[in-house]
Amino acid sequence: MILRIDRWGTELPPPSDPDPQGAKAVQELMGGRFGEMSTLMNYTFQSFNFRGRASARPFYDLIANIAAEEYGHIELVAATINTMLTGATPVDDGRAPDAALSHLKDLSINPHHFLAGGQGALPQDSRGMPWTGDYVFSSGDLVEDLTHNFFLETGARNNKLKVYEMVEHPAARALTGYLLVRGGVHQIAYARAVEHLTGADLTKMFPTPRIPTSKIPECQPHIERGDHRRLYRFSPDDYKEIVAVFNGPHPETGEDLIVEDGPPEGAEPNDLPPQPAVFAPDYAPEEITEIAKKLRKAVA
Amino acid sequence: MILRIDRWGTELPPPSDPDPQGAKAVQELMGGRFGEMSTLMNYTFQSFNFRGRASARPFYDLIANIAAEEYGHIELVAATINTMLTGATPVDDGRAPDAALSHLKDLSINPHHFLAGGQGALPQDSRGMPWTGDYVFSSGDLVEDLTHNFFLETGARNNKLKVYEMVEHPAARALTGYLLVRGGVHQIAYARAVEHLTGADLTKMFPTPRIPTSKIPECQPHIERGDHRRLYRFSPDDYKEIVAVFNGPHPETGEDLIVEDGPPEGAEPNDLPPQPAVFAPDYAPEEITEIAKKLRKAVA
Amino acid sequence: MILRIDRWGTELPPPSDPDPQGAKAVQELMGGRFGEMSTLMNYTFQSFNFRGRASARPFYDLIANIAAEEYGHIELVAATINTMLTGATPVDDGRAPDAALSHLKDLSINPHHFLAGGQGALPQDSRGMPWTGDYVFSSGDLVEDLTHNFFLETGARNNKLKVYEMVEHPAARALTGYLLVRGGVHQIAYARAVEHLTGADLTKMFPTPRIPTSKIPECQPHIERGDHRRLYRFSPDDYKEIVAVFNGPHPETGEDLIVEDGPPEGAEPNDLPPQPAVFAPDYAPEEITEIAKKLRKAVA
Amino acid sequence: MILRIDRWGTELPPPSDPDPQGAKAVQELMGGRFGEMSTLMNYTFQSFNFRGRASARPFYDLIANIAAEEYGHIELVAATINTMLTGATPVDDGRAPDAALSHLKDLSINPHHFLAGGQGALPQDSRGMPWTGDYVFSSGDLVEDLTHNFFLETGARNNKLKVYEMVEHPAARALTGYLLVRGGVHQIAYARAVEHLTGADLTKMFPTPRIPTSKIPECQPHIERGDHRRLYRFSPDDYKEIVAVFNGPHPETGEDLIVEDGPPEGAEPNDLPPQPAVFAPDYAPEEITEIAKKLRKAVA
């Protein structure tokens, strides 16, 4: 089971200039083969399917706990896309029969952001192809699953860097800066796990792709806070044996790896404004507001 | 963000006679269009994409909170499938070059349970087709999203009932008994939300399919505990406004609907044994046990 | 069985300025999850699979008859797309080795409109993803199928409105104006059916999305003709019991709902000109004309 | 537009011994690449997209008219599958909590026939894979489209013969006997069209696969009635120029090809009984019967 906390793992800037083409690109980090849906679901299924947990608990705890963090990552990718789409149609107006979407028709957008969805994130990649369960690898063989996870994080890092290079919108940059640091921690964690089990030292491949995270300005605040060497324990009372795997020196900086109990402080989510042109949350949002007021009063 | 709790939402029986053909059928409740991956991801994306939360909070809280419960449901479906697959190959033996899977070759199984996975659950449906992001409906239009959710829960109830009729394995029965009760609560919740917003009384359709949950013996313990009229709040401090929507009488029994703070007590997960024939967690699981022991000692 | 009539359900304007980017968007109304392929095939399969027709005939007739109308809708969406693509390459020239498609290369088009097809409609959505049989819901449970159909029409109305807002081409506007009115009739029909069976009054949700059809100028001529409250009976002699379901007042206007025997008068299809640059119907269309002339003479 | 006639193109036997495994195989004729969904949708889209109809009318009429017949073919395939699935669960009983589907669990069935659908046909192939819009070929180039159609009918004939060999259920045999004869007519029609346009004589390939239809006993009644050389005109007033293409001798028998105005007489559809175990049309079908009675009385 999970408990959900209505906070984001990191702060994102509020909506500024909309960037629907950029939002299309950022979808790769959501629904691509190496997107956050993939990291979330790979680790989630591997933890569900883990056999012999009692005797291999440090590894079970590691996978289960990283899975928990990944939920916060799909949340952030969604928030980024939603931020970038905000204002692509008039925030307070633009209702049909206005042609409020006509300026978008000729752009290289994901048409589902507007025609199917309500200027919201989708479980699709940058091509508009849906995420598929066939992206999940859960062989049950622990060494293989961990090798896969290391490779998955490597591919994810590659994709984050390229989205960084393609999309300059402040929300996308805040997102990729954060995900590069956190994904780097997961890369280390899986490399350490493989090393403990087989002796193979995957950290020698670091950084891969061969650009140090420290070169990316948007990673700096997170590195300064120590988030590049910290594994949060996303649970009130469980997954405590991650310390048995996640320890030793950081492969690039030599600093100690550390485990922290509980989630990061994170940030208050931004409440994104309605987009009535796409009926989100309604063609006349004020009606909903009115109803909600009454419902609250009734139970006050 | 989420916190993960290493407990199941309800108790499941330990492995008994394996039932790989039944496990194939139960996959519909995982990765089918109306399976738990779909309820989880529909509500999750709708909550991520919710615009104007502050003024419509009761509805946002409802969707976000039910999303949180659904994570526990994919966990239970996975646990059920894993339980049913346990023992389909020898638990302590059967390693290659033994022909430990040859007795499965002619059966109507999902071959990926054995050839791709390690006798573990997959994000696939009963045909073996992967779950796809195109199953997610997130229009941003609140009335539409809620109507969809009501319909989704109805379809899910239909599929649970049929899996119940097809699969008699004790784990499958425990699962469907539980999910029918919990899904019924979500059906009510979404019907109430639609009613609050539009006045349309969807509860008049209950029960749909037209068989009362109370007729299903495996639902009884949950009904007796009151779980058919209780919405748990899966969060330490958030989603408190669900009470503004989830209230009034239960459409079938007339009892009061109630909101409970925190998750259900649930149950300790069963630790399923290794299946060395499929190398889960290894061809020689005792090696991993040994390594884990040393790692624990090192940080003790 | 069907009989086919070589007329369109409504008039469409002849080709004017081509709009290949708009044509890409209109594809959502053809092959999207809520497009006309989906309404056609959902109702068609539900009618094929209807069990116990004799004793539930009014409902069977309703679904079967609406299915018949939907065929005319995929025809109109195709005609619209074909109209919008006409002239995107030279109508009388532009044959290879001319670079007659080069001006299209950098636009946000569906490349299959030109590279795979001959400037013609495709069973794809606005992303270029093919329509899939998994969009068909046919549970056999009458209440569920009808609930689904109501939801499907709601989603379809949402998508039509957004295509309306995005695409100003006269053909697209004529199409969406017409489909909004006709889809509204189907929404009412399914709502009435659900009400008859369960008592739940779905018409309280109308209009959904919350914009009255009467606000859309292109809907006016159809409303004036009474097409917003008229169910045509698309059959020489069958499906007569639809009157038992489709009756009572229109939920928005209060006028009587009416059933009309036979199809609408409709309009003569426009004969769209060849596009030799894509070899439709040939690189040298005059050869075909010549052959056809001879064939006709031979049987005259 | 179409008019729908509530009759089948040919008679099918009433339900006898159920054959769910056979029904799985027959799905290939529905949703396979060469199934009737494919012939229907290929010709339908080609007719929608036909450019320069006036001057090439005989060919337009041919494609449009055969498209109309194919609708009747998906109807018959569906009816066959529904017939074969009838009785696979108890016709009058078997409602949950009975384990009415448990005897099906170990069989090689399409699980969606029972878990997703209500013992009804699906737009899927024999593997359970959905029909996809990417099976439609509509190049706009008339010679190519016709060549494709000839090839499509050839592949369809191959698949029908193999389903014939695999499935002995009387409904499947009645279906394949009929479809082989009718598909043979379409093969001839497209071969003649290609010959008229290019001079290439495809009828020299007949029969392809190399088994004469006359060898199949279930084809005999249709051959005796002359249906192997008759093209029905499925329209009240249109598509009259098919006679300009469909003429001359039958390639195998030498008899004259003939065009008949109007559809075949066909047969009254069998009304298949409810299957309450899968809630089709309801868990308690008699409730619907009661409601329908009242609705009819109200408008009598």
Add this chain to the structure above:
Amino acid sequence: MILRIDRWGTELPPPSDPDPQGAKAVQELMGGRFGEMSTLMNYTFQSFNFRGRASARPFYDLIANIAAEEYGHIELVAATINTMLTGATPVDDGRAPDAALSHLKDLSINPHHFLAGGQGALPQDSRGMPWTGDYVFSSGDLVEDLTHNFFLETGARNNKLKVYEMVEHPAARALTGYLLVRGGVHQIAYARAVEHLTGADLTKMFPTPRIPTSKIPECQPHIERGDHRRLYRFSPDDYKEIVAVFNGPHPETGEDLIVEDGPPEGAEPNDLPPQPAVFAPDYAPEEITEIAKKLRKAVA
């Protein structure tokens, strides 16, 4: 088994102005239903599955040998795409944290060329949809497989002509000029095979589409070299019986068809430069160069 030769089937120009939008279009010739992946894999599987080879060897040899040539065609399509993508980011610079991909964001590109891949070709079509094994037709029936192959080559010719018309980049023109000539030879080969088996003369359809290859300037050098009537034998010692099928006059020019032992001379592949912005082959390619030098020295 195969032996691979590190040469291209024809010369391609070196990188000039990049054309990522054109590269997106050219993907249709790689991963489209009628692309070179399809011709390669259709003939490859048909040759693998050929039964009774000894007694039908001329036909087996024909299919197997053309399959071998197609490998060279996917190689050329890939080389063309790679050439067109070269320089779309700075060849010597542009590493993150530079925004080296930002100018691409708003263009109608295949985002996977940059975000997933390293400015390299993909097994996708012009929509970005992956090639699928369901494009392979291998019925085992020789006449049908050959008919299919003739149709496949016809569709391929259509697509090549349209890509020719859309993309003027010199590499795309060199590619399509070459493929049109070589595909034409395969069209003839399969037509001849069908004729030998059935007497049906498909060459009467030539050219199809109805534009003679000789009209395309970029085909001229290949026609002058006689490559429009020459079937290369891509094997040291096998497939010698192709001469029994591929003979007689060329259907358009009347010249003799000829078989040549061995592959064409072809051309040295161009070595395309690194694109460090997408880390191909590395963020710092000079490191790899250094390592490679040492490795070579070690074995020198």
Add this chain to the structure above:
Amino acid sequence: MILRIDRWGTELPPPSDPDPQGAKAVQELMGGRFGEMSTLMNYTFQSFNFRGRASARPFYDLIANIAAEEYGHIELVAATINTMLTGATPVDDGRAPDAALSHLKDLSINPHHFLAGGQGALPQDSRGMPWTGDYVFSSGDLVEDLTHNFFLETGARNNKLKVYEMVEHPAARALTGYLLVRGGVHQIAYARAVEHLTGADLTKMFPTPRIPTSKIPECQPHIERGDHRRLYRFSPDDYKEIVAVFNGPHPETGEDLIVEDGPPEGAEPNDLPPQPAVFAPDYAPEEITEIAKKLRKAVA
């Protein structure tokens, strides 16, 4: 370009008892995510897309050369499946209207082996899902591509071992015995390449899955011949720099790794008999034999 040699990489036994259920399982090694289509196409595209070949030639040669070997592997998997399907219908008889496929209807087979294909191999996995281009990883980043390839070979080894355990048919055992040895060589090759580039020693993971190849009896003849430490150079004159990467001791046996010029001697392919019930190569194969005879005589 390639040259094709009409020999198999290893000997396979002739058809014995047919095993269509086993053939379904073996398809995983053909079209699964880790099947031979995947290894072939991953390395092929990576070699096509390799940038800066001159200065990194040892790595280019390695990938390009292993790609060449993989073609021989899809050939062997196909041959195995074809062998196992031979005799599943009568070899000399069983033509329609016989019910020659009826005994297969209730078995857990891939229905496309019989209904779509002619008892031949398909580019599908064990579920019947088609291989897809999205299984190809070609990032352009050399370290990542090689890491992927190591992981891919590991997953492939896992799947081969499980197919070994499930399918005891002599052809399947001969296949898996051979592929395990050859795949092991590729695992080593990619591990060595990663080590040369980064210093990370992946061979410490060997064997993975943790069962030594030497334990598998069917691997013995290949190990005795030294094929577990030998990389063949599949080219007349190219890819010679593989020696710079593939050298040093075998990670499990300590023996020297060796490169051999040219392909293995291999074996003569078995000519599998016709299966007239599925029209492969014809309903009346003797007709083809007769025609082939005449064609040969004509050119003799």
